[in-house]
Amino acid sequence: MESGTVTTPFGRRSMTLGMLSSQVASREIEPDKTVDKWKLYRALCEARPLVGVTDRALAVLNALLSFYPKNALAQEHGLVVFPSNAQLSLRAHGMAEQTIRRHLAVLIEAGLLIRKDSPNGKRYAHKGKSGEIDEAFGFSLAPLLARSEEIERLAAEVVAERVHLQRLRERLTLCRRDITKLIEAALEEGAAGDWMTISAHLRGLLERLPRVPAAGQLAATLDEMEMLREEVVNQLEIQLKTQNQSGNPAQDERHIQNSNPESTSELEPAFETKQGERAVGNNDPNTEPSDERGQKAPPSGGVSGGVADLSARHSLKSFPLGLVLQACPQILDYGPGGTIGNWRDLMSAAIVVRSMLGVSPSAYEEACAGMGAENAATVIACILERGGQIHSAGGYLRDLTRRTERGEFAIGPMLMALVRANAGARRNVS
Template sequence: MSADNRFALMPALRQARAVLGLSPAVLATLEAMLTCLPKTGSAHVVFASNETLIRRRNGVSDRTIRRHVAHLAAIGLLRRCDSPNGKRYSRRNPLTGEMLRFGFDLSPLFGRADEIRRMAAAETARQEACDVLRLRIRTVLSAVPEEQRMDLLRRLRRRLSLEELEDILAPLRSLEPDTNTMPTPPDHPATELVTSDGMTATDSQSVRHCQRSNQETRKDSPSELRPDQIGAACRFALSFSATDISGWPQLCDHADRLASMMGIDGDSLRQAKARCGPRSVAKTLMLIAEMKSRVKTAPAYFRSVTTGMRAGDFDPDRLIARRLRAGAA
């Protein structure tokens, strides 16, 4: 990997940092080292002094830098090349062209690039699996006694591992509706979404915001989609309903239950309905639930697209219509 791409690994490192044994502070020191590499060429040795790294880390102590360097070396992301006097520099033999480099060699980091990306992908999948388990647990909370429900809610506030969530769900499986454990349909369409800058992406990559060609109101309009069309476009979200949905009252009630499962509070829901209308909010909630694993924080995303800064650009009817067209193709 060339130095031009010196920061290309940072997103994967952030995602896989827990697996690699990297604390946020150590990761910040590693990023500071990457800023010291030349912008061009393929050099991987950092010659910066501790004083330089301290400045780029906003004034952490020299002892902290040394501790972080030792940790990076111990986990195999850095190799120390120490000079006799402890300075960091390079020296070239003009006769042979041989180059001696003394500093922090980040070649091990770049050599493990593919491995780190695989670790990041696995960690992403694991986090998405945790989100699904949390959602399944929340679907049965109304069926458990009050005392047990409060205990479960307290436990769900913590950061739980996949194994811990599976242990919580195990005794509750008998309370789940059969439709809750259905796999995502194999013909689940990857819908093209339009971003605010005119670019497109599939919803398998991320949830983007649909740019609207005009600023028409989002209050429920006569030409809106039917409930059966929404259900056809959002099959996974619909699978959490224990009863058939035949009209708007049932769909809106189901969307309200989805909001509770996703941690969206009643005040946010009321404000959104007052601004956008209950049907528009129901469609938005169905879309968020359908793509839950791609929305990092459902409550914050919901507020953003209904009453926040992105409300003017988010059009649930248009997104659902695109999903329907993709499914019919």
């Protein structure tokens, strides 16, 4: 049985008040108290950050517990185990004896073990005539039994904190997704608002977080992101109410387009047979309207005439030039003087890039006719940005033109994907 006297360490190891405190607490254990050793060990593994022990030290403790003959820690069974360092090394997966001694010292310093040394420092036990152990010298597990409630409470705190951190991460992910999708929808639908500033604010909030944020940092960032999401939703709701009060603006817009099939955008160039040349527009109101290839347009009464072509050409929405340049910064190198200040500069750069990418003049003319000159130049900029991922730029552009005519293509998602990709690349470089 374990004696109730205070024991001091063997040899040059000094006695500390912490060791004395652990021994005093161990003598106050209730006589009938029992704890499952493996459940207590799992709780200790959970509470490890608060207890102040390493995972290697817990591996040594696991080996020590394996030498305890019962599953339940109790004073009546004795609480001292006395394996040699060689035996501990075998059960600690071959850990070196010097390392085992170091981690044993960590466990004793943390108040999880008591060293009960023999007069010569060896570990052994005295047995009585009946074979029962009268006294043992080794390591006492009494502190584990005495601190079982404390260890379980600390484990519960760690688990609760981990769950709280996980919930914060989930809410942050959902909030970020909501804001990103709402901005994409606003840009796609042409909603009024400074969406690029809001997008930059969102990126700033995310970049401010460290790689492994604490719960307080996540909570503060989440509060700001939720306020930002509420602001975005309020702006979109106000615009929806305004549209509902003004009747059916989409129908009015289509009616205005169809009522004047001869109107064309001054920024849409008409191409001749030579690359990069523009056709001179005819301002005579008595002449028949012509398409962008110089051919006469069909009468406006035809279902597939100029009205249908104009509607298809304007089915894509143009996006702010700043957004295009943010998504496709490589196009800046091909602008006049190495810069792009307006849409005409972008379209000039697109003509240069078109030739460099191997896109035929006819394919680019069809894209301008189907998408509009601004959108065609935007698509060329996007193809340049994704040059390594597209094998045939000309075929890809023709496919997008056909999809535009069927109403199956939108530029907004392509631009936003490139904005996110460029932002991620900048973060990796920094």
